[in-house]
Amino acid sequence: MLGFPKDCFLISLFFFYLLSSCSSSLPPSCNLQKEFLLNEMHKPGDVVLGGLFEVHLTSVLDEGTFTSEPQQPHCSDFDILGFRHAMTMAFAVEEINKNANLLPNVTLGYSLYDNCGGLLLGLSAAISLASGREEQFVLQQNCSGIPPVIGIVGETYSTFSIAISNVLGLYKMPIVSYYATCSCLSDQQRFPTFFRTIPSDAFQVRAMIQILKYFGWTWVGLLISGDDYGLHVAQSFQSDLLHSGGGCLAYLEVLPWEGDQNELRRIVELMKTSTARVVMVFAHEIHMIQLMKEVVRQNLTGLQWIASEAWSAASVLQTPVLMPYLRGTLGIAIRRGEIPGLMDFLLQIHPEETDNNQTDMVRQYWEYVFQCKFKPTEKAESSETKCTGQEQINNVETEFLDLSNLRPEYNIYKAVYALAYALHNMLQCEPGRGPFSRNSCANQKSLELWQMVHYLTAVNFTTSFGDQVSFDENGDAIPIYDIMNWQWLPDGRTEVVNVGDVKGSESKGEELLLHEDKIFWNFESKKPPRSVCSESCPAGTRMARKKGQPVCCYDCVPCPEGKISNQSNSLECKSCPSDFWSSPQRDHCVLKKTEFLSYNExxxxxxxxxxxxxxxxxxxxxxxxxxxxxxxxxxxxxxxxxxxxxxxxxxxxxxxxxxxxxxxxxxxxxxxxxxxxxxxxxxxxxxxxxxxxxxxxxxxxxxxxxxxxxxxxxxxxxxxxxxxxxxxxxxxxxxxxxxxxxxxxxxxxxxxxxxxxxxxxxxxxxxxxxxxxxxxxxxxxxxxxxxxxxxxxxxxxxxxxxxxxxxxxxxxxxxxxxxxxxxxxxxxxxxxxxxxxxxxxxxxxxxxxxxxxxxxxxxxxxxxxxxxxxxx
The missing domain is CATH 1.20.1070.10 (Rhodopsin 7-helix transmembrane proteins)
Structure with a gap:
């Protein structure tokens, strides 16, 4: 993404040009020239929060020929979990409105948009949130009034978050992401209004290194996706691994975006010939699906997979075909939480027999679950089942209602509450005791987004699940990850078990808690594998790095006479004191033999x-x-x-x-x-x-x-x-x-x-x-x-x-x-x-x-x- 800030700025100017045109007549007004036809859902309120979610996985764009008006993008591949993410935000807003102690006398609303898995639609939705949906409005002389939204919950991907933050950050729009982990987003000089409730990749990498050091794995393979997420992870991983002395990389490979079969074949062959028994993959589910197809084809076994949070809980990979290869996988996952009342809220979701954007997402959800259509086409009218909206959703087995593993949802829940607490603190400000110039408070009739950013940096609250939420100087929340282990049960079922966690602490660094007795290992020994380039050098030897090889590849050279190393993996041998000499094993110093003309000889x-x-x-x-x-x-x-x-x-x-x-x-x-x-x-x-x-x-x-x-x-x-x-x-x-x-x-x-x-x-x-x-x-x-x-x-x-x-x-x-x-x-x-x-x-x-x-x-x-x- 080289040069991306400049590109995004040009795109933003282009979009604003399309969105509004101010007339020269009095009173001045702006007209909406073009409306994006986006998959959306709204709820009015005194103050509105924006949300960006991936309700559909893919989008089809009409590139156009510049001889006719291009068609609006078409979204496909409904993502039921993405829809649950959006509904979690709706639930959090409803719950806050019912809370008499949080934002009293203020009703929150929401505007939720679907990015359809595409950057263009995601950026279009973000600009729609920032500019509003009114077709025409009259400009006030002092530009006063409440902004269309005072904050946005999103985006899903790091690349999308970078693009949106580059544009909306110019207007001080606070953005709280629940899923973007790129460590580059911690740069407050570049992204001053970006916050997140998910740990950054920097902490994810450090957490991974803690696991490697715990099991003594110093020789690991690293596979990454070829996007911002993967490239930044690779850079951070190599840097942190070098400074921590945790180990080194056997190979560093970028997984192809389009699933190039020749490239995948080469990567798997490299994995087969490598001596590394541990492979870490920082990629999304789609990349892992492509990779595992080639792994199965070449029957590559005997590896210990380490999963990043992007696929550590991916159910799509937990199939009978892949589990012989992936069982025993260790990975870090987003902190699991509990959201009381969410189930009842989800069961109350029903579509209406109306044709408006308020229920588009709900109708698509209903069609996905019951395999029916509200508006069947003429060709499919005789064969498609028509939805009534009265189907019993609680009688259908669906991922949507499985709330045993709330991870992204828990981050969304915390993000909404973070914005709500920031707004609450801003509205509770006492005149003369404010944080702004001359101890002033924010103007409640004309909220400024930059003031909202200030209060967001000072947010500090505890969820009902017992987790503390606050942001550091980089906009990152207190980091914590669950450590997961993929276990294949004797009855053929797959279970992802929590075997520990790793927490961040300012004073103690990363704290790893691991229940090793709960871990399932996919090896005959039922023990952790050894994954080292060179075996540990015993006491009495020193490590001599192999020329042209990584730092963890070395020869064990015996210490010369008079020098010892009393620890394993010593970098150098120490000289014995003048009256001492090295033992035959060169692992300790012994008193030198004394020689003189003795009466006993x-x-x-x-x-x-x-x-x-x-x-x-x-x-x-x-x-x-x-x-x-x-x-x-x-x-x-x-x-x-x-x-x-x-x-x-x-x-x-x-x-x-x-x-x-x-x-x-x-x-x-x-x-x-x-x-x-x-x-x-x-x-x-x-x-x-x-x-x-x-x-x-x-x-x-x-x-x-x-x-x-x-x-x-x-x-x-x-x-x-x-x-x-x-x-x-x-x-x-x-x-x-x-x-x-x-x-x-x-x-x-x-x-x-x-x-x-x-x-x-x-x-x-x-x-x-x-x-x-x-x-x-x-x-x-x-x-x-x-x-x-x-x-x-x-x-x-x-x-x-x-x-x-x-x-x-x-x-x-x-x-x-x-x-x-x-x-x-x-x-x-x-x-x-x-x-x-x-x-x-x-x-x-x-x-x-x-x-x-x-x-x-x-x-x-x-x-x-x-x-x-x-x-x-």
């Missing part, structure tokens, strides 16, 4: 055992040396330094235990300091012993005795203390400036926390090792130079060999330590400590213990002091 047990074994051997050797301290072997090898060396070696073995177990601050600080000081003490003793050995042999030569005074016991102790103090100073500076500390390393393994000690200052650690290496190198060089001194037991050879082992171990340690990750770096360092300690212990004290314990005959001064015989 085999490697830790072996190293601990070796350390304790070395310590024990040191103690045993120390005991042996103490026990044999008076023997030449012990005394000849500087017993005091030997004892100190054994103690330092014991410390070397014990300091390796500081590298085992979870690192703490004190162990990290102590391990390297203890290691550095212990080894410096050990190597210092060896260095002093080496120097003493060299000095003793030099003193044995003529003139060399004076040098021994520099290598007395005091000097030896002082030298060892001095060299050890230097290392202690290095360690102190290192600990104070950049102390080693425990560190949780996650670089080696992402799923593990490696507990290690960072050295703090690499320079400090290098100086500590370098100082130990320097002393060891000096000891090795001195011992190597003294290895060939001519003594029977030259300790310099043992020192040379021990230093060679020591240096080899620590030279190999550096690259191994650098390339070993985590706990293995600690293991390498412990192994180096133990290896070098065992090397020194075995090389220095093994031969001596062998002689002391196993070869005591060689433990004599003569044997020790004896020189080797020179070979000739």
């Amino acid at each position: 085999p490697l830790g047990i072996c190293l601990t055992t070796s350390s304790l074994l070395g310590t024990f051997i040191c103690v045993v050797i120390l005991g042996v040396f103490i026990h044999h301290r008076q023997t030449p072997m012990v005394r000849a090898n500087n017993s005091e330094l030997s004892f100190l060396l054994l103690v330092s070696l014991k410390f070397c073995f014990l300091c390796s235990l500081l590298f085992i177990g979870q690192p703490r601050l004190w162990t990290c600080q102590l391990r390297h300091a203890a290691f550095g000081i212990s080894f410096v003490l050990c190597v210092s003793c060896i260095l002093v012993k080496t120097v003493v050995v060299v000095a003793v042999f030099k003193a044995s030569k003529p003139g060399g005795g004076a040098s021994l005074k520099w290598f007395g016991a005091l000097q030896q102790r002082g030298t060892v203390f001095l060299l050890t103090s230097i290392q202690a100073a290095i360690c102190t500076v290192w600990l104070v400036s950049s102390s080693p500390a425990p560190h949780k390393n996650t670089q080696y393994h992402k799923d593990k926390i490696v507990h290690e000690c960072v050295v703090g200052s690499t320079v400090g650690f290098a100086v500590l090792l370098g100082y130990v290496g320097l002393l060891a190198l000096l000891s090795f060089l001195l011992a190597f130079l003294a290895r060939n001194l001519p003594d029977n037991f030259n300790e310099a050879k043992l020192i040379t060999f021990s230093m060679l082992i020591f240096c080899a171990v620590w030279v190999a340690f550096v690259p191994a330590y650098i390339n070993s990750p985590g706990k293995y770096a600690d293991a390498v360092e412990v192994f180096a400590i133990l290896a070098s300690s065992f090397g020194l212990l075995m090389a220095l004290f093994g031969p001596k213990c062998y002689i002391i314990l196993l070869r005591p005959e060689r433990n004599t001064k003569k044997a020790i002091m004896g020189r080797k015989t020179n070979k000739t």
